[in-house]
Amino acid sequence: xxxxxxxxxxxxxxxxxxxxxxxxxxxxxxxLSGKGIKYRKNSSKYFGKPDIxxxxxxxxxxxxxxxxxxxxKHYRIPESNRDYWVNxxxxxxxxxxxxxxxxxxxxxxIIRIWEHAxxxxxxxxxxFNF
Ligand SMILES: [Zn+2]
Numbered sequence: 860x861x862x863x864x865x866x867x868x869x870x871x872x873x874x875x876x877x878x879x880x881x882x883x884x885x886x887x888x889x890x891l892s893g894k895g896i897k898y899r900k901n902s903s904k905y906f907g908k909p910d911i912x913x914x915x916x917x918x919x920x921x922x923x924x925x926x927x928x929x930x931x932k933h934y935r936i937p938e939s940n941r942d943y944w945v946n947x948x949x950x951x952x953x954x955x956x957x958x959x960x961x962x963x964x965x966x967x968x969i970i971r972i973w974e975h976a977x978x979x980x981x982x983x984x985x986x987f988n989f
Pocket of ligand 1: 975
């Protein structure tokens with residue numbers, strides 16, 4: 860399949876994703892190191908490449924970007940190449956379900972955080988309350 864997204868649109872999306880990662884990283888590092896918990900980030904050894912893996916507690920954490928994962932509140936289909944985007948985001952959602960199922964079956968706890976929820980750091984704190 861041809862990727863129709865323009866270079867500038869992609870780099871704008873990518874920079875948004877990067878800033879999200881940094882923000883998450885900081886919040887999570889602070890909380891987890893405060894609790895003395897060791898974790899890994901973005902390990903491709905794990906199915907679906909979770910954003911955070913806490914192997915000792917069998918927990919994987921995914922941060923779902925409002926755009927790429929089709930958040931009901933914030934996702935808007937781009938004006939151009941609508942078919943491409945509808946298909947793309949639907950596939951992402953299907954994959955999310957598959958990944959969630961995989962970890963549930965394997966007896967792991969899976970936590971999904973919406974990108975928009977990261978704005979509220981108290982909520983992140985609650986998530987790590989184990
Ligand atoms: Zn959202």
